[in-house]
Amino acid sequence: MVVFAVPAEVAVILLDIEGTTTPITYVKDTLFPYIKDNVKEYLRAHWEEEECQQDISLLRKQAEEDSNLDGVVPIPLETGNGEDEVEQVIQAVVDNVHWQMSLDRKTTALKQLQGHMWRAAYATGRMKGEFFQDVVPAIRKWREAGMKVYIYSSGSVEAQKLLFGYSTEGDILELFDGHFDTKIGHKVESESYRRIASSIGCSTNNVLFLTDVTREANAAEEADMHVAVVVRPGNAGLTDDEKSYYSLITSFNELFLPSST
Numbered sequence: 248m249v250v251f252a253v254p255a256e257v258a259v260i261l262l263d264i265e266g267t268t269t270p271i272t273y274v275k276d277t278l279f280p281y282i283k284d285n286v287k288e289y290l291r292a293h294w295e296e297e298e299c300q301q302d303i304s305l306l307r308k309q310a311e312e313d314s315n316l317d318g319v320v321p322i323p324l325e326t327g328n329g330e331d332e333v334e335q336v337i338q339a340v341v342d343n344v345h346w347q348m349s350l351d352r353k354t355t356a357l358k359q360l361q362g363h364m365w366r367a368a369y370a371t372g373r374m375k376g377e378f379f380q381d382v383v384p385a386i387r388k389w390r391e392a393g394m395k396v397y398i399y400s401s402g403s404v405e406a407q408k409l410l411f412g413y414s415t416e417g418d419i420l421e422l423f424d425g426h427f428d429t430k431i432g433h434k435v436e437s438e439s440y441r442r443i444a445s446s447i448g449c450s451t452n453n454v455l456f457l458t459d460v461t462r463e464a465n466a467a468e469e470a471d472m473h474v475a476v477v478v479r480p481g482n483a484g485l486t487d488d489e490k491s492y493y494s495l496i497t498s499f500n501e502l503f504l505p506s507s508t
């Protein structure tokens with residue numbers, strides 16, 4: 248077994264979700280189809296609610312920022328012109344969400360709406376968060392060894408808490424010291440990792456970040472975090488250069504903590 252020796256200065260393990268704790272197939276085959284299939288019905292049912300209107304405003308603002316991108320669907324403002332107009336706006340939001348999802352965009356606006364939509368699906372038991380089998384036992388071990396464990400995902404903090412709160416392993420939220428999403432900054436920007444360390448109250452070199460995406464690993468490394476790239480079944484392949492540059496692990500069991508015997 249390959250072993251990644253965790254440097255002694257590391258006191259925090261920061262985890263990505265999709266492709267790291269959780270199979271990409273769970274996201275692509277369970278989480279995302281639920282959104283695509285239910286977004287119109289969800290918008291009709293929740294249209295009058297403040298939370299839903301905030302989600303639409305954020306999506307509208309994002310569409311304005313995206314106005315130079317191919318295929319973007321603008322979201323018109325509602326002027327109070329009756330039910331037909333509401334249906335038109337709803338259809339624009341649906342088309343915008345489908346367009347963003349076809350590109351697997353990680354905008355805060357899309358992720359916020361998704362998090363709100365998954366609430367009912369988790370609470371009714373229709374969906375349960377899934378993890379690779381090594382994940383939960385390893386996190387328990389790290390915590391026993393005194394490590395703090397945080398999540399940083401493009402999925403909204405609310406979506407993260409649903410995934411870990413309603414999972415095949417039960418409610419395992421207690422295993423995490425905190426959660427970060429793109430509100431702190433995008434995962435490919437090094438400044439996000441500096442902000443995360445500062446929010447935790449440690450130096451970036453006290454943190455080990457585990458992710459499947461090398462652009463994220465690169466940004467974290469630029470901020471002086473330690474990184475290992477997680478290679479899981481179904482993840483995107485790595486180039487030969489990436490394979491030789493990054494420390495690679497295929498299971499959390501391959502992390503060797505300084506205090507391990």
Ligand SMILES: CSCCC(=O)C(=O)COP(=O)(O)O
Nearest residue numbers: 264265400401402406407410
């Ligand atoms: C609870 S996260 C849902 C999955 C998701 O929407 C996503 O974008 C995952 O991205 P990650 O940064 O975890 O790779």
Ligand SMILES: [Mg+2]
Nearest residue numbers: 263265266459
């Ligand atoms: Mg990922």
